[in-house]
Amino acid sequence: MTTKSPAREGPSPATTATEAGGEIVRTHQHTIEIVSDSGEGAQKCGQIFGTVSAKMGNGVWTVEIIPAEIQPPPRLPDGASGNRIRIGTGPVTNWGDQTNLVVAFNEQVLLARHRLDALADDAIILLENMWATDPVEAIQAEWRAAMEELSACSYRIIEVPMQERCLTVVEDPRRGKNMFALGMLAYLFGLDLDLVQDQIAQAFRKKSEEIFERNVQLLHLGLEWAREHLDFRIEVPRAPSVEPMVVMNGNQAIALGAIAAGMELAAMYPITPATSVSHYLGDVFETFGGVVHQAEDEIAAAGVAIGASYAGKVAFTITSGPGLALKTEFLGLAVMTETPLVVVDVQRGGPSTGLPTKVEQSDLLASIFGQPGDTPHVVLAPATIEECFQSMITARRIAEAFRTVVIVLTDANLATGVQPFPRPQPDPAWLASPPDLTPVAKGLRPYEWDERTGLSRRIIPGQPDGMHTITGLAHDEVSRVAYTSATNQKSSAMRSRKIAVLQQTLTPPSVNGDASGELLIVGWGSTKGAIEEAVERARAEGLSVSSVHLTFLSPLEPGLRAIFDRFRKVMTVELNYSDNPDDPFINTENRRRGQLAWLLRAHTLVDVDCWTRVLGEPLRPDVIHEVIRANVAGGGDE
Numbered sequence: 001m002t003t004k005s006p007a008r009e010g011p012s013p014a015t016t017a018t019e020a021g022g023e024i025v026r027t028h029q030h031t032i033e034i035v036s037d038s039g040e041g042a043q044k045c046g047q048i049f050g051t052v053s054a055k056m057g058n059g060v061w062t063v064e065i066i067p068a069e070i071q072p073p074p075r076l077p078d079g080a081s082g083n084r085i086r087i088g089t090g091p092v093t094n095w096g097d098q099t100n101l102v103v104a105f106n107e108q109v110l111l112a113r114h115r116l117d118a119l120a121d122d123a124i125i126l127l128e129n130m131w132a133t134d135p136v137e138a139i140q141a142e143w144r145a146a147m148e149e150l151s152a153c154s155y156r157i158i159e160v161p162m163q164e165r166c167l168t169v170v171e172d173p174r175r176g177k178n179m180f181a182l183g184m185l186a187y188l189f190g191l192d193l194d195l196v197q198d199q200i201a202q203a204f205r206k207k208s209e210e211i212f213e214r215n216v217q218l219l220h221l222g223l224e225w226a227r228e229h230l231d232f233r234i235e236v237p238r239a240p241s242v243e244p245m246v247v248m249n250g251n252q253a254i255a256l257g258a259i260a261a262g263m264e265l266a267a268m269y270p271i272t273p274a275t276s277v278s279h280y281l282g283d284v285f286e287t288f289g290g291v292v293h294q295a296e297d298e299i300a301a302a303g304v305a306i307g308a309s310y311a312g313k314v315a316f317t318i319t320s321g322p323g324l325a326l327k328t329e330f331l332g333l334a335v336m337t338e339t340p341l342v343v344v345d346v347q348r349g350g351p352s353t354g355l356p357t358k359v360e361q362s363d364l365l366a367s368i369f370g371q372p373g374d375t376p377h378v379v380l381a382p383a384t385i386e387e388c389f390q391s392m393i394t395a396r397r398i399a400e401a402f403r404t405v406v407i408v409l410t411d412a413n414l415a416t417g418v419q420p421f422p423r424p425q426p427d428p429a430w431l432a433s434p435p436d437l438t439p440v441a442k443g444l445r446p447y448e449w450d451e452r453t454g455l456s457r458r459i460i461p462g463q464p465d466g467m468h469t470i471t472g473l474a475h476d477e478v479s480r481v482a483y484t485s486a487t488n489q490k491s492s493a494m495r496s497r498k499i500a501v502l503q504q505t506l507t508p509p510s511v512n513g514d515a516s517g518e519l520l521i522v523g524w525g526s527t528k529g530a531i532e533e534a535v536e537r538a539r540a541e542g543l544s545v546s547s548v549h550l551t552f553l554s555p556l557e558p559g560l561r562a563i564f565d566r567f568r569k570v571m572t573v574e575l576n577y578s579d580n581p582d583d584p585f586i587n588t589e590n591r592r593r594g595q596l597a598w599l600l601r602a603h604t605l606v607d608v609d610c611w612t613r614v615l616g617e618p619l620r621p622d623v624i625h626e627v628i629r630a631n632v633a634g635g636g637d638e
Contacts, residue, residue: 022231028089030189030236031096034181035082035113036105037074038067041178045103046083047418048182048199052191053085054247054420057238059092060085061529062249063618064416065113066273066357075131075139077112084118087189089237092419093384093529097622099123101188101234103181105162106131107146114150116617121153124232126184128177129159158230160184165225169217179215183222188234193219244423250388250414254344255280257392258316259288260424262431263342267293267304268318272356273412274346277318298323302330302343309340310470312435312460314396316342321350321363324407328371331405333472335375335495338447338456340399342392347411349616358616359412361525361575364595367407368554374492376499377405379554383528386421387551388414393430400432402498403458409553411575413526413618439464445477446470447491454497499555506552508559513539513546516566519632521547522608523573524596527619531573534624543632553599561604569631571609572597573624578612 032049036042043064054060065082072079086096098120104110104127113119131143150157162180166173179200186196197216204212248256255277258266266285268278281292295301301317308315319327324345334341347363349355367379378398382391388410395406440459446468449456459466468479474491476482511520512532523531528549535547546567550557564570574594579586593601594610601608611627613619 022233024233024235026235026237028236029086029092029096030088030101030234031084031086031099032101032103032185033065033082033084033099033113033118034103034178034185035065035080035109036177037109037174038069038072038079038081040081040105040174042082042103042105042181044203045178045182045185046085048196048203049185049189049191050083050085050087050418051199051247052195053087053189054245054418055195056192057240058236059088059090060247060419061092061095062086062416062418063095063413066416068355068357075106075108075142077108077115080109080112082109087236089239094533094621095413095417095530095618097620102126103184104128105177105181107143107150111146111149114153119153119155121155123153123155125150125155125157126160126181127157128162130161130163132159160225160229165221166218169214169221176214176218179218180222180225183219183224184226184230186219187223187226188230188232190233190235193223241420241422245420246423247418247420248385249276249416249418250382250385250410251276251346251416252280253385253388254318254392254408254410255284257389258396259285259290260389260426260430261314261393261396263314263316263392263396264289265291265293265305265308265313265315266318267295267301267308267315269295269298269301269323271298271320271323273348273415274318274320274323274344276415277344277346298326299330302327302341306330306334306337306339306341309334310337310461314340314400314432316344316392316396318344318346320346320348320356321366322353324363324366324370331377332371332373332375334405335371335377336472336475337470338403338458338495340403340458341405342395342399343405343407344392345407345409346415347409349614355616357412359526359575359618360614360616361409361411361527362577362595362614363409364524364553364576365598367409368599374496375405376496377407377554378402378499378502378552379407379409380552381409381525381550382414383525383549383551384421385414385417385419389421389424396432398502400458402455402502404495404498409525411526417526435460437463440466446479447475447477447494449477449490449494452497453501454494455501456494503552503555503558506555506557508563509548509550509557511546511548511563514544515546515563517546518544518568519546519628520564520567520570521545521573521624521628522550522570522596522600523547524550524553525575527573527575530619530621530624533621534628537621537625538628538632543628545628545632550596553596556599556603560600561606564600564604564606564608569609570600570606571611571631572600573619573627574610574612575614575619576612577614578610 034042050062163173166176170176305315305317349358349360399406594612597610
């Protein structure tokens with residue numbers, strides 16, 4: 001049995017008696033989960049609840065709970081599917097610590113969340129009660145055993161006759177409970193029903209009017225049941241933005257960023273959790289002159305994107321870890337031929353096919369060093385949904401200006417998480433310039449490298465006087481195959497030098513907190529919100545801790561050694577694997593460290609420590625807070 005503690009996310013909620021004798025719980029933040037068997041629509045319920053909350057002025061961060069199998073058997077803890085939504089009065093940057101309120105469609109998926117220590121000890125649980133009287137005795141026994149296990153905590157469990165009520169509207173309650181649950185949440189959190197119905201219409205826009213009306217009926221059914229039977233409501237004060245906002249997940253932001261950057265072709269092969277980028281583009285890309293190409297495999301997708309880019313188009317390819325491995329040879333070709341290419345890698349758990357629906361940050365070293373030979377290129381990692389959008393504009397500009405490969409590392413947490421951010425104002429400067437098709441100057445070679453910068457002019461096929469043969473073999477300035485020592489040394493230097501030029505244009509990262517002190521936490525990617533919230537809590541306790549979050553990982557941002565030298569201890573916090581120093585057989589010589597820690601140790605020669613976990617879920621601020629306490633207090637490595 002796991003020992004549990006209440007979530008530590010700020011001041012205790014205030015409770016006020018209502019006129020009707022119920023209670024209004026006022027709090028600056030609240031975390032909600034909807035969990036069900038796969039196929040019962042809990043994710044859609046959570047998406048709509050999170051989107052409406054954001055549109056009404058709450059800060060929001062959502063995380064989808066996705067089973068590894070496409071359709072796991074029902075009533076299994078491992079098959080839990082759903083959505084976790086954290087809402088707040090101000091901006092919300094991560095999924096928080098533990099859940100305050102759960103809507104569970106059966107007790108087995110609830111057990112899964114309980115056993116993961118995902119629920120606050122005083123969580124309120126709205127639980128479908130049909131299983132207590134199921135005609136199958138084994139199911140009744142499972143219910144009783146689950147209730148006994150759950151009773152060890154101080155949960156407030158409220159039984160809800162979801163199936164019984166939904167049967168008054170639909171023949172198959174599995175296709176109705178999610179809207180009934182949404183109705184209960186709409187009552188509890190005071191959602192605008194017009195906005196809720198608008199989101200339902202959007203979610204079912206490809207269905208019939210009859211289906212929409214039935215879902216709205218189920219919504220009101222849940223709302224009325226909650227009004228009649230629940231003696232509390234939850235108020236998270238809203239602060240509507242004075243500027244226009246958008247609400248979307250990271251994969252949608254990647255897709256819209258590609259459009260805003262003027263990209264013209266997306267080549268991909270379906271892979272979780274990256275596929276929905278192409279789903280979104282498939283709906284809208286053609287409107288902006290773009291093409292989505294679904295190739296026969298990951299290798300072909302990379303080849304199509306490189307071919308389109310070579311021909312002068314602005315192309316990118318989308319994948320996840322296993323697909324990145326398959327694209328390896330083609331990425332080397334793009335580096336050797338200096339063909340601009342953007343690659344989006346939505347990281348998931350590994351190795352091999354690993355954990356397709358779970359989050360990790362384990363592709364960092366593969367993305368930088370995964371190609372054979374010396375293949376310098378650019379790797380950057382957005383940390384928020386808004387940065388997913390902006391990163392595509394940055395990646396396109398760098399890829400074309402430096403004639404190189406740019407890999408954008410997002411992850412499953414960003415891919416499916418929903419967050420509001422200010423509506424971007426399109427800027428013509430974001431768009432790619434039309435290909436330069438003016439005649440090539442007489443005598444200009446296709447790899448006329450500038451000795452100082454390593455840069456050369458990009459020649460488009462068909463450009464007058466620019467005809468040349470392109471090859472992935474070692475080549476000289478006129479693109480002829482050349483194996484001489486001097487040629488290979490020079491071409492390698494030129495490909496590397498332009499990455500150094502890019503590094504010189506970057507600015508040092510900002511320090512969150514004091515510029516010097518006891519402990520510096522370094523992170524990258526989607527862990528930013530959890531790290532910074534943990535640092536803020538620790539600093540409020542008087543602990544000397546600051547943080548730095550890196551966007552550029554190859555090349556690394558400048559000034560890191562100078563920043564590190566101002567702290568007694570530097571450590572990374574990451575979502576990939578590292579050995580604990582006190583594990584059997586582990587010592588300072590053989591310990592595997594977090595992937596960013598390895599990079600930083602090599603580049604700065606600072607003894608950078610690390611704390612990492614690969615639990616298949618985002619990091620929680622309270623856990624990072626405890627790591628900070630242990631390290632600032634001299635408690636040793638975690």
